[in-house]
Amino acid sequence: MKRWKKLLLALLVVVLFSQIPFAYRRYKLGRLQAAIQQVNSQRRNSEKSDYLEYTGVMHVHSFLGGHSTGNFEQIIAAAQANQLRFVVMTEHTSDRFNTAAMTLKGTHGGILFINGTEFRAGNADRLLLVPGDELANDSRPSSSEDVITRTKAAARLAFVAYPQEFKSWTARGYDGVEVYNVYTDALQINPVTMFFDGLWSYRSYPDLLFANFYRRPDRNLQKWDEAIGSTSRRLVATAGNDAHANVGFSLNSDSGKPLFGVTLDPYERSFRLVRLHVLLPNDKQLDAESLLASLGAGHCFIGFDLFGDTSGFSFSASNGVEHKIQGDEILFEKEVKLSVNTPAPSRVILLKDGKAIKDENAVGRKEYLVAEKGSYRVEVYLPQLGKPVGDQPWIISNPIYVR
Numbered sequence: 155m156k157r158w159k160k161l162l163l164a165l166l167v168v169v170l171f172s173q174i175p176f177a178y179r180r181y182k183l184g185r186l187q188a189a190i191q192q193v194n195s196q197r198r199n200s201e202k203s204d205y206l207e208y209t210g211v212m213h214v215h216s217f218l219g220g221h222s223t224g225n226f227e228q229i230i231a232a233a234q235a236n237q238l239r240f241v242v243m244t245e246h247t248s249d250r251f252n253t254a255a256m257t258l259k260g261t262h263g264g265i266l267f268i269n270g271t272e273f274r275a276g277n278a279d280r281l282l283l284v285p286g287d288e289l290a291n292d293s294r295p296s297s298s299e300d301v302i303t304r305t306k307a308a309a310r311l312a313f314v315a316y317p318q319e320f321k322s323w324t325a326r327g328y329d330g331v332e333v334y335n336v337y338t339d340a341l342q343i344n345p346v347t348m349f350f351d352g353l354w355s356y357r358s359y360p361d362l363l364f365a366n367f368y369r370r371p372d373r374n375l376q377k378w379d380e381a382i383g384s385t386s387r388r389l390v391a392t393a394g395n396d397a398h399a400n401v402g403f404s405l406n407s408d409s410g411k412p413l414f415g416v417t418l419d420p421y422e423r424s425f426r427l428v429r430l431h432v433l434l435p436n437d438k439q440l441d442a443e444s445l446l447a448s449l450g451a452g453h454c455f456i457g458f459d460l461f462g463d464t465s466g467f468s469f470s471a472s473n474g475v476e477h478k479i480q481g482d483e484i485l486f487e488k489e490v491k492l493s494v495n496t497p498a499p500s501r502v503i504l505l506k507d508g509k510a511i512k513d514e515n516a517v518g519r520k521e522y523l524v525a526e527k528g529s530y531r532v533e534v535y536l537p538q539l540g541k542p543v544g545d546q547p548w549i550i551s552n553p554i555y556v557r
């Protein structure tokens with residue numbers, strides 16, 4: 155055989171072998187899809203409750219604050235396609251106009267929009283202000299403390315965004331922490347791996363490519379647990395889609411018309427991955443006031459709905475005198491009973507002050523008697539989905555604070 159032929163053959167073998175992992179990952183996504191269908195088919199009807207559940211997303215950007223090309227039409231259509239009930243917009247600020255005043259607000263296409271702001275403080279801390287201040291047209295550097303104080307004085311909510319970079323944990327008055335952010339998770343993607351995964355799997359499983367990079371936000375959950383411990387306050391966990399519709403690669407013509415493009419986070423896909431499930435008292439209508447009240451109270455949980463519909467999950471407590479739900483405080487009488495209901499058989503981990511104290515498989519309904527004060531929360535997993543998704547949380551509850 156000629157030398158160049160040998161070289162060519164060797165090259166071909168190398169290329170073929172290099173593709174084996176990606177072909178295998180495509181096969182695994184097929185298996186995952188079947189397992190997800192199985193989970194959804196095993197769902198139980200949710201139990202009777204004093205609360206109604208509303209599903210939506212938080213942390214969405216449009217073209218207004220730069221960074222994104224997405225327009226309002228696309229956002230409304232994507233929310234409708236996902237049957238969401240609410241969307242919390244969080245626009246970047248601009249020193250030329252007030253993005254909170256200009257973004258989606260009120261009901262559009264049957265979906266409730268809240269006009270929030272993503273604020274960047276002088277020390278690069280970032281906060282989600284919900285709703286944003288429609289009057290303060292100002293992106294001058296301020297400290298996190300000042301912004302939180304101003305936000306709370308106006309009876310709005312303030313959440314720590316990108317907790318991995320946040321420095322002002324001792325500031326007083328913030329309401330919660332965005333413990334998971336799709337964009338942050340996506341930053342860990344190896345572009346070469348994603349390119350070949352895309353080549354093999356994008357056509358058949360465009361949404362499930364998320365499974366290849368979704369990881370439990372260990373560091374952020376730890377920071378949140380620690381902040382609850384050190385402040386002795388209730389802090390609400392939220393998840394951010396951080397949807398920009400700009401993650402991916404595209405080739406545009408001179409006029410900006412796309413010629414070729416793969417978008418990994420179009421709004422419709424991003425809204426499918428992770429959602430916030432908010433619980434409103436049965437006698438309340440969904441509006442800005444009731445939504446913000448429930449969100450501020452931590453009456454909500456994070457659901458990675460792409461891997462199975464998490465609707466119907468509940469985490470509650472009773473001490474014989476009163477009954478409370480996630481986000482609430484409950485008084486420690488002799489003992490407190492915590493109840494967990496999962497929508498499908500799953501692995502449930504009960505954590506106390508950030509540490510796992512119970513870990514059980516195949517749980518549908520479970521009660522725990524707790525004999526100590528502390529903040530208790532649960533993470534729910536679906537091991538039946540296989541690795542790596544089965545090792546990542548499907549549901550992250552808000553805590554119940556036994557005081």
Ligand SMILES: [Zn+2]
Pocket residue numbers: 213215272396
């Ligand atoms: Zn953002």
